[in-house]
Amino acid sequence: MKHTEIQTRDVFYVSDGTAITCETLGHVVLGQFSFVPNEKTFPFVESEDKVADLVKQIQQSHDKHGVKPLVFFSMVVPAMRDQLLQAPAFFYDVLESIVQRVAEDTQIEPKPKLQRSRSVSKDSDTYFDRISAIEYTLAHDDGISLKDLDKADIILLGVSRSGKTPTSLYMAMQFGLRVVNYPFIAEDMKMLRLLPEFEFQRHKLFGLTIEPERLTQIRQNRLSGSEYASSEQCEQEIATIESLFRREAIPYINTTSLSVEEISTRVLEKTGLKRRLF
Amino acid sequence: MKHTEIQTRDVFYVSDGTAITCETLGHVVLGQFSFVPNEKTFPFVESEDKVADLVKQIQQSHDKHGVKPLVFFSMVVPAMRDQLLQAPAFFYDVLESIVQRVAEDTQIEPKPKLQRSRSVSKDSDTYFDRISAIEYTLAHDDGISLKDLDKADIILLGVSRSGKTPTSLYMAMQFGLRVVNYPFIAEDMKMLRLLPEFEFQRHKLFGLTIEPERLTQIRQNRLSGSEYASSEQCEQEIATIESLFRREAIPYINTTSLSVEEISTRVLEKTGLKRRLF
CATH class of the missing domain: 3.40.50 (Rossmann fold)
Known part of the structure; x- marks a missing residue:
């Protein structure tokens, strides 16, 4: 099925942190495509209620436009990640595939943790x-x-x-x-x-x-x-x-x-x- | 081969643009690992001479430490990309796999272009x-x-x-x-x-x-x-x-x-x- 007639696409940036990494990467990726992205950011998605609300919004976008929106995301907690992935969207985990490859290449196990960009308490x-x-x-x-x-x-x-x-x-x-x-x-x-x-x-x-x-x-x-x-x-x-x-x-x-x-x-x-x- | 004894790793951020996306993403990825990254950024790698010089530096890092450094990169020109990939390193293209998946999912062809974050002339x-x-x-x-x-x-x-x-x-x-x-x-x-x-x-x-x-x-x-x-x-x-x-x-x-x-x-x-x- 071709969607070449579609001029805009709903895009969701979703993270349990600031979502700045998702936004930065997603925005650059989308710069390589001709459609106009309609971008919305959902930072600090740290509870099942928030995920449930987001899944609803993704569903609404899908129903309204008849195509799956794009979701650039990063979620550390597996249960919440799985919950998000139920929504009708194309999903791009901005970190996971690279983290896995670094682990394989270096033979060092990653320690998943919440994104805390320049967190004060740590640093x-x-x-x-x-x-x-x-x-x-x-x-x-x-x-x-x-x-x-x-x-x-x-x-x-x-x-x-x-x-x-x-x-x-x-x-x-x-x-x-x-x-x-x-x-x-x-x-x-x-x-x-x-x-x-x-x-x-x-x-x-x-x-x-x-x-x-x-x-x-x-x-x-x-x-x-x-x-x-x-x-x-x-x-x-x-x-x-x-x-x-x-x-x-x-x-x-x-x-x-x-x-x-x-x-x-x-x-x-x-x-x-x-x-x-x- | 296990490298669990290694405490630091040379990391290169390389791009034909500012390399800010490579840095942002790479830095978050590395935050999930216990080794200490020794990070260097190479922006605006836009000529074969610059790539050749970089390949040399990667080679030196490899020879010095006896392990491959990590290279997070984004290069639009295929010939220069191939030239870079000759170096002895683990390579992570920060955009390519996601761009390909977006293209497959949306059935829209990407138009590769140089990263120009908020370029003035365009915008x-x-x-x-x-x-x-x-x-x-x-x-x-x-x-x-x-x-x-x-x-x-x-x-x-x-x-x-x-x-x-x-x-x-x-x-x-x-x-x-x-x-x-x-x-x-x-x-x-x-x-x-x-x-x-x-x-x-x-x-x-x-x-x-x-x-x-x-x-x-x-x-x-x-x-x-x-x-x-x-x-x-x-x-x-x-x-x-x-x-x-x-x-x-x-x-x-x-x-x-x-x-x-x-x-x-x-x-x-x-x-x-x-x-x-x-």
Whole structure:
């Protein structure tokens, strides 16, 4: 039976934990298909009542659309897993087949446990490391403070709206890194100089640049019609900062077509910095 | 051959994209095993030279430890995939088996493409939504501003150090939500009242609480020996804010043993809020 005429599909992400792994994997898998997924997430499905309610919702989706919805799931307790599998759906256990293969390959028995991503009780140092990376990064966002630069893992430089703030926060939150970011403003530009505060931290400097057209679009989205958002201003700022990066031998990447995840990952790759948490 | 004596294992995360999916999944899989993973990530492996270099590193790991390392990977280009698979390792393709099963189940052909998580060029609205959620949330962190509350998706309330800031940033970054957070300070406490600004936003209010012992530990970590970090102060603040939450019928959760991901996911679950991005 062919379903090529179907344009949307109900998709359920189900887990006894946050379901973040199910969402991440399922979303990437679905990116390879042409149908439009209608995604719903069910985290913390930790009781038979919750499973029963979910089975009912899956049944309703099936009855409504006449096709089985897709369920990406992870459930540790066998009885609840079996209960879920009664529903009329296509099921994809995001962990089980890989866990089994790792066990076979390594000849080490797995110890199934509830997904506790970065659980606090287990791993208190990780919690404090992460919180302190976020705090440091917030305190050093957008040039607010240039104190304690010796504690920074990396210092991002770039013109306004080149992606510094979201990249900094992502790197703090997901990698546990302490990130300073500093926007180059007109006065720095005129003198085309690095602040003296950065002299002892040269090895931590990293530049973000962006195509002038894209920068114009982003700034117009923010302050339409302003001098700040004019294509002349954007072109001139980018030309100036790129020549500064080259003159000072500061490594840099072009963020134009990159997501925050991609920028952050490329910065790690180019600098050799290691993430402090997973 | 049994390897039960082996305590650590080299693990490689390899992708032609950010490798974030490989890392997320691999890390959870490895959480079910007792050995200590020595994890290295290789993102943007997009050329034969990069694959060749990686094969060499895998070979070195194998030769050094006498066992095959584990490789969690995703590679779209078949020739480069085959080249990688020559290395002496146990390989786990994080997507392929699930993509194949989805194709069989739905009778829809997949269209393999490079992983571009939230790529800007494809999806510019998503980019702007995300950036504006981050900006809104930064501008409304820690009670900095109580303007534009009508644009908030949710307003988190809690005492200092109950997890509001990291939760807010996570929800903005990963879910695309606009989050306000407001810390209850001594004066609010004494009067045990809600600010008038919140009156028209009652449906958006959500409380975070925490065990007094854990709060004391967190505050001691920050300001050791202070009145602020004393167990009496922490106990009293928590008792007061919980009675406020109850009196005002504000839903709340206890964050004591939860990670930032878990808090954020539970807030979505309890409020019925939908994430705006994946």
